Amino acid sequence: xxxxxxxxxxxxxxxxxxxxxxxxxxxxxxxxxxxxxxxxxxxxxxxxxxxxxxxxxxxxxxxxxxxxxxxxxxxxxxxxxxxxxxxxxxxxxxxxxxxxxxxxxxxxxxxxxxxxxxxxxxxxxxxxxxxxxxxxxxxxxxxxxxxxxxxxxxxxxxxxxxxxxxxxxxxxxxxxxxxxxxxxxxxxxxxxxxxxxxxxxxxxxxxxxxxxxxxxxxxxxxxxxxxxxxxxxxxxxxxxxxxxxxxxxxxxxxxxxxxxxxxxxxxxxxxxxxxxxxxxxxxxxxxxxxxxxxxxxxxxxxxxxxxxxxxxxxxxxxxx
Amino acid sequence: xxxxxxxxxxxxxxxxxxxxxxxxxxxxxxxxxxxxxxxxxxxxxxxxxxxxxxxxxxxxxxxxxxxxxxxxxxxxxxxxxxxxxxxxxxxxxxxxxxxxxxxxxxxxxxxxxxxxxxxxxxxxxxxxxxxxxxxxxxxxxxxxxxxxxxxxxxxxxxxxxxxxxxxxxxxxxxxxxxxxxxxxxxxxxxxxxxxxxxxxxxxxxxxxxxxxxxxxxxxxxxxxxxxxxxxxxxxxxxxxxxxxxxxxxxxxxxxxxxxxxxxxxxxxxxxxxxxxxxxxxxxxxxxxxxxxxxxxxxxxxxxxxxxxxxxxxxxxxxxx
Numbered sequence: 001x002x003x004x005x006x007x008x009x010x011x012x013x014x015x016x017x018x019x020x021x022x023x024x025x026x027x028x029x030x031x032x033x034x035x036x037x038x039x040x041x042x043x044x045x046x047x048x049x050x051x052x053x054x055x056x057x058x059x060x061x062x063x064x065x066x067x068x069x070x071x072x073x074x075x076x077x078x079x080x081x082x083x084x085x086x087x088x089x090x091x092x093x094x095x096x097x098x099x100x101x102x103x104x105x106x107x108x109x110x111x112x113x114x115x116x117x118x119x120x121x122x123x124x125x126x127x128x129x130x131x132x133x134x135x136x137x138x139x140x141x142x143x144x145x146x147x148x149x150x151x152x153x154x155x156x157x158x159x160x161x162x163x164x165x166x167x168x169x170x171x172x173x174x175x176x177x178x179x180x181x182x183x184x185x186x187x188x189x190x191x192x193x194x195x196x197x198x199x200x201x202x203x204x205x206x207x208x209x210x211x212x213x214x215x216x217x218x219x220x221x222x223x224x225x226x227x228x229x230x231x232x233x234x235x236x237x238x239x240x241x242x243x244x245x246x247x248x249x250x251x252x253x254x255x256x257x258x259x260x261x262x263x264x265x266x267x268x269x270x271x272x273x274x275x276x277x278x279x280x281x282x283x284x285x286x287x288x289x290x291x292x293x294x295x296x297x298x299x300x301x302x303x304x305x306x307x308x309x310x311x312x313x314x315x316x317x318x319x320x
Numbered sequence: 321x322x323x324x325x326x327x328x329x330x331x332x333x334x335x336x337x338x339x340x341x342x343x344x345x346x347x348x349x350x351x352x353x354x355x356x357x358x359x360x361x362x363x364x365x366x367x368x369x370x371x372x373x374x375x376x377x378x379x380x381x382x383x384x385x386x387x388x389x390x391x392x393x394x395x396x397x398x399x400x401x402x403x404x405x406x407x408x409x410x411x412x413x414x415x416x417x418x419x420x421x422x423x424x425x426x427x428x429x430x431x432x433x434x435x436x437x438x439x440x441x442x443x444x445x446x447x448x449x450x451x452x453x454x455x456x457x458x459x460x461x462x463x464x465x466x467x468x469x470x471x472x473x474x475x476x477x478x479x480x481x482x483x484x485x486x487x488x489x490x491x492x493x494x495x496x497x498x499x500x501x502x503x504x505x506x507x508x509x510x511x512x513x514x515x516x517x518x519x520x521x522x523x524x525x526x527x528x529x530x531x532x533x534x535x536x537x538x539x540x541x542x543x544x545x546x547x548x549x550x551x552x553x554x555x556x557x558x559x560x561x562x563x564x565x566x567x568x569x570x571x572x573x574x575x576x577x578x579x580x581x582x583x584x585x586x587x588x589x590x591x592x593x594x595x596x597x598x599x600x601x602x603x604x605x606x607x608x609x610x611x612x613x614x615x616x617x618x619x620x621x622x623x624x625x626x627x628x629x630x631x632x633x634x635x636x637x638x639x640x
Contacts (some may be wrong), residue, residue: 086501088609179404184549205525206544217620222544224526229504300537303623304581 001064001250004287006033006045007072007133007239009052009119010078014278017086018232024279025056026080028121028144031236032243034280037063038288039247043112045069045131049077049100059284065208068109069076075100086154088231089203109136117250119242120164122146125156132163140255142166145241162194165255168242170201181320184210191253196255199245199264201238207264211257221261224270226294226301233278237271240283243272244291269294321570322386322456326365326426326451327441327559329372329390333414334598336456337406338552344599345376346400348441351556352563354600355590356439357383358608359567362431362569363432365389368548369397369420377601379604387559388429395420409523422617428454432614439463439562440484442466443474460575462486462561482514485575488562490521504530517566517577521558527584531577536548541581544622546592548615553598557591560603564590564611 011028026164029046036042050072060067076099082091100159104125116139122241127142133146135141149157156158157177161167167190171183178186187198187210190311197211209221252259269291276282332346335350351516353362363386371394396419402411436459440448448463455461462483468476470493476626477497481487487510491503507518507530518532526544533539563588572579589611594604 182549184547202525205522206542207548208544216617220621221624222526222545222547222621223624224528224542224544227504227528227542229502229542254373258624265624299625301540301542303625304541304543304578304585304617305623 001116001139001253002043002112003036003039003067003117003119003246003250004043004045004112004119004135005029005036005119006069006108006109006127007119007123008050008078008101009044009087010101012079012235012279014233014235015079015081015083015087015094016231016233017084018277019278021233023079023300025059025127026235026279027078027082028123028185028236028239030056030060031239031247031274031283032119032121033060033065034063034283035240035243035286036247036250037065038270038286038291039244039266040117040250041066041174043069043109043115045106045108045112047071047072047100047104049075049134052077056115058176064288069107069112071104071107073100074259080237084234088234091235092167097252105132107109116140116253117246118142119158119246120144121239121242122149124162125149125153125164127196128160129156129163134162139251139253140165142168142242142246144238145173147173158203159192162191164194165196167198168196168201168238168245169198170203171240173201174198183208197260197278201312202239203234203237205283207241207268209257209260209264211260213257216256221257221264223264223268226298227301228272230234231275234275236280240274241267241271244268265295265298266291268298321436321438321459321573322361322363322432322633323356323359323566323570324365324428324432324438325349325356325439326389326428326447327352328398329364329366330400330421332555332599334411334553334555335385335414336400336408336553336598338550340345340600342552343399343597345379346599347398348443348556348559350376350380351559351594351600351603352439352441352566353380353385354383354581354603355560355594355606356567356570357385358512358590358606358611359564359586360437360570361386362434363429363431364419365428367391367393367398367420367424369393369395372397377449386432386621389427389432390405391424391427391634393420401638402555404554408554408585411555417489424513425460426451426454436460436573438462438567439566440464440480441559441562442469445469445473447531448474448480449483452480453558459573460485460565460569462488462562464558465493466490467493467496468472469541474565477586480514481510484514487515487518488521488558489518490523494518494614503528516543517580521561523554523557527561527588528576529580529584531580532586533577538577541577541584543581543584543588543618544550546588546618547621548592548596551595554595555598556600560594561591564588585615585618588618
């Protein structure tokens with residue numbers, strides 16, 4: 001099943017404790033498309049300027065990403081510069097130049113309008129609404145956003161929240177939007193707007209699913225991050241979490257809560273690879289075998305019951 | 321299998337957003353013993369003053385906690401006062417009065433010296449070493465500590481770390497002791513001292529096991545906290561996490577890595593009840609059925625593979 005993604009394609013300057021990169025491929029749509037293309041065919045909608053390097057276009061094409069929705073127009077490509085501190089938490093934004101993104105309006109090619117899986121990456125919620133007006137009854141729409149839109153476009157964002165199936169937000173964003181005293185009350189407030197499920201991203205602390213269901217065992221799913229001893233560049237972690245998630249959902253075409261959990265594991269795995277390199281470097285060589293290996297690792301690192309007898313034999317080592 | 325615990329028994333003033341309590345039963349040993357007594361017979365070693373209310377003694381006895389190692393001496397009982405902020409993170413200590421604890425030296429009754437399971441609650445590491453000198457080849461010794469001892473008694477603490485099987489520390493303590501740049505490197509440094517396993521407590525973000533094992537699937541286990549919409553008083557969460565953990569290990573007398581994982585779930589469950597009341601209030605009425613219910617909840621909220629077919633049928637609800 002194909003996946004339609006609408007978001008930013010850009011060039012980034014990134015400064016991290018481990019090094020820096022100038023004018024490297026960036027933007028949520030670039031990260032998402034690269035990672036999701038390991039699962040299913042991706043239909044990209046975005047905009048770049050005439051300065052956008054041909055090598056990136058060639059790379060996207062090499063991944064069988066359909067670029068017929070990528071506008072190439074006069075002007076400069078979206079640019080972002082950010083710096084990560086020693087703890088590799090949120091980046092400090094040093095510069096944002098919207099450039100060709102300033103007047104962008106997504107135009108969904110006719111061939112994309114029936115995409116069953118749609119990801120609205122983090123862009124102006126008014127543009128996310130424009131996308132929703134152009135697609136034909138998708139099976140599942142997921143939406144990402146950020147603190148900036150919560151602060152500046154709350155009404156449009158609320159309209160968008162009401163029209164999607166799945167929200168992807170981080171802890172801070174849930175609390176900021178809901179103004180709730182705790183995360184679970186905030187999650188409920190968001191679900192009350194209409195989405196069937198909310199995935200709360202917690203960075204190095206993993207992610208949490210809150211679904212519209214009264215049974216506690218179905219309502220919540222909690223997943224840690226993959227343990228890493230070194231992180232090179234956190235940029236794109238959230239976008240590629242979404243890519244693994246949507247990739248698995250689209251590939252299996254199964255939107256049950258059980259499969260949504262497994263899709264979150266795929267998201268976790270893909271994001272864990274992303275942050276082990278600058279830009280999309282690590283993703284260029286990532287294989288489905290790599291993904292399955294870490295998927296199994298996470299299963300072993302989180303389950304405490306019902307591994308198979310053969311698997312259980314691996315855990316008989318005692319600590320005394 | 322009986323569990324020997326050595327630690328503080330005290331009286332607390334606690335101020336939290338949800339209310340406050342004065343001179344309520346506190347101390348790591350009180351919390352631990354109350355919770356662990358739901359699993360196995362507890363042998364308590366500590367000290368209180370003559371002001372220690374008889375009702376608490378009677379309560380401990382009602383739980384079949386063996387108090388023959390609890391010294392009652394002239395003077396006042398250990399006192400702590402603390403305040404929790406709106407986010408219910410670490411308490412701000414308002415007052416600490418060691419009182420009878422100032423000159424305390426643990427004396428392990430002869431009948432306790434063969435205890436197979438020993439928990440060294442958070443006290444002066446020199447006293448933890450004194451306990452280790454008095455016990456006869458226990459099957460498993462676990463140790464808790466805190467930032468104060470890392471800062472002021474690092475050498476004694478290191479000696480204690482070298483002599484135990486299992487360390488229980490929080491994220492900050494691991495980084496403080498190891499001075500490592502990340503948690504996993506810090507964990508390795510601690511394991512290199514001798515313990516077979518380290519459990520890193522992460523508060524509302526759960527806990528993580530790091531074992532001395534090269535296989536990644538056996539080396540790591542990651543467990544979220546039980547999701548709660550309201551926390552009354554976080555005091556004792558760590559002590560009762562240890563109690564559920566040690567309780568399950570002692571009750572099953574199984575120290576395999578597989579069972580250590582399940583023991584961590586017990587710890588998580590018991591701690592989740594603890595913080596839903598002041599002092600040990602919620603633990604007084606806690607039953608093993610309550611524990612099993614939340615244990616199953618956590619299994620459902622963390623597993624994404626290999627639930628039984630009957631259980632799996634609960635997750636076929638779709639989000640689209």
